[in-house]
Amino acid sequence: MKILLPVLFLVLLASCGQKSKIEISGLVNNANQEYIYLDEMDINQRNPVDSARIRKKGTFHFRIHSAEPNYYQLRLTSRNFITMLASPGEKISVVSKDRYLPENYEIFGSEGSSLIKKLDDQLRKTIYKTDSISALYIESQENPGYDTIGTQLNDAYTKVIQDQRRFTIRFILENISSLVAIKALYQKLDSTTYVLYDNKDLQYLKIVADSLKVHYPDSKHTKSLVIDLEQGLKRFTALRLAKLIQNSGKEKSLDIALPDPDGDTILLSSFREHYVLLSFWASWDETSVAENLELKKLYQTYHKKGFEVYQVSFDNDKESWKKSVLFDELPWIHVIDTEQEFAGMFNVQQLPANYILDKEGAIIGKDLYGKALRIKLSQLFD
Numbered sequence: 001m002k003i004l005l006p007v008l009f010l011v012l013l014a015s016c017g018q019k020s021k022i023e024i025s026g027l028v029n030n031a032n033q034e035y036i037y038l039d040e041m042d043i044n045q046r047n048p049v050d051s052a053r054i055r056k057k058g059t060f061h062f063r064i065h066s067a068e069p070n071y072y073q074l075r076l077t078s079r080n081f082i083t084m085l086a087s088p089g090e091k092i093s094v095v096s097k098d099r100y101l102p103e104n105y106e107i108f109g110s111e112g113s114s115l116i117k118k119l120d121d122q123l124r125k126t127i128y129k130t131d132s133i134s135a136l137y138i139e140s141q142e143n144p145g146y147d148t149i150g151t152q153l154n155d156a157y158t159k160v161i162q163d164q165r166r167f168t169i170r171f172i173l174e175n176i177s178s179l180v181a182i183k184a185l186y187q188k189l190d191s192t193t194y195v196l197y198d199n200k201d202l203q204y205l206k207i208v209a210d211s212l213k214v215h216y217p218d219s220k221h222t223k224s225l226v227i228d229l230e231q232g233l234k235r236f237t238a239l240r241l242a243k244l245i246q247n248s249g250k251e252k253s254l255d256i257a258l259p260d261p262d263g264d265t266i267l268l269s270s271f272r273e274h275y276v277l278l279s280f281w282a283s284w285d286e287t288s289v290a291e292n293l294e295l296k297k298l299y300q301t302y303h304k305k306g307f308e309v310y311q312v313s314f315d316n317d318k319e320s321w322k323k324s325v326l327f328d329e330l331p332w333i334h335v336i337d338t339e340q341e342f343a344g345m346f347n348v349q350q351l352p353a354n355y356i357l358d359k360e361g362a363i364i365g366k367d368l369y370g371k372a373l374r375i376k377l378s379q380l381f382d
Helices: 004-020 111-140 148-172 181-187 199-215 222-247 286-307 318-327 343-344 370-382
Strands: 021-028 033-039 046-053 059-065 072-076 080-086 089-095 103-106 257-259 266-269 275-281 307-313 333-336 354-357 365-366
Touching: 004 021, 021 033, 021 072, 021 080, 033 059, 046 059, 072 318, 080 089, 080 103, 080 111, 080 181, 103 111, 111 148, 111 181, 111 370, 148 181, 148 370, 181 199, 181 222, 199 222, 257 333, 275 286, 275 370, 286 307, 286 370, 307 370, 318 333
Parallel strands: 021 089, 275 307, 307 333
Antiparallel strands: 021 059, 033 046, 033 072, 072 080, 089 103, 257 266, 275 354, 354 365
């Protein structure tokens, strides 16, 4: 008996190891014996797990261990990657007919990873359609019949976005007990625009969080989702309160009064004779800074026609904010809200965020960037 106990322990240990093992093998054509990398996707970062040289015939192999389903990224470069949701015990096979993985790969042996491919494939088709419509819209501006064609293209653009949203909601409801639903919740059409953009879409986040708390209560992804839900509910409550104030008759509108770089208080309502882009940003947010540089081009085009930007910074450091405004030569109205007093009032859930206001101060657009903002301004001024 004394001899058998250690042997039994080793057998059990080996059995546990087999159950937690994940094998990922694959074939990438035209890879030229490059290295391929496997990263674990943590809450807000990517953690390297392993790397392997792709052999002459294009094959590679990874063997890792995980006690629970987890997100991984298989990549050749930072822009050439696929996402997987791998579970303990899976033997996953990835085959790509060319070295650009996203458009050329097939995956076998992992239900979660197959669902992610379905999700990503649909989003890629949607982005291709919106890009094509945007290109046609810009081209049509120089042609006769632009007013009619522009309206038709804008309607087509909106329909494609709505179709993607409906697909995503259906996908979430069909996979409510899988961690893959988390990826669906946070998909983006571009760097700043979520597929699920409506305030009422918070309900799907709650549905998924409640389900995953039952099926994967100890998962770091579930715990992060629950925290995000709690923050979202707080913002939603603040927005509802602001609307109650707005509709109570005590105030005609929810105005903003904040200091500019010189310390003078600037009212949002003082620009009622303009179409105004109410923009929220911070100088430490890279996406905000990048969007500002694109916005400068549109501002130069439409400012003389009656377009203004009222930009609210959420910086804590006023000097950093002022330096950023000067360095990037941002020509519009700048104010700062160090306490983020207006974040809840306008339901700002991420940076950057924006609203388009008409000449009466009514909201006629939300979170429009790049091509989408260009199209909206063209409709208003051209």
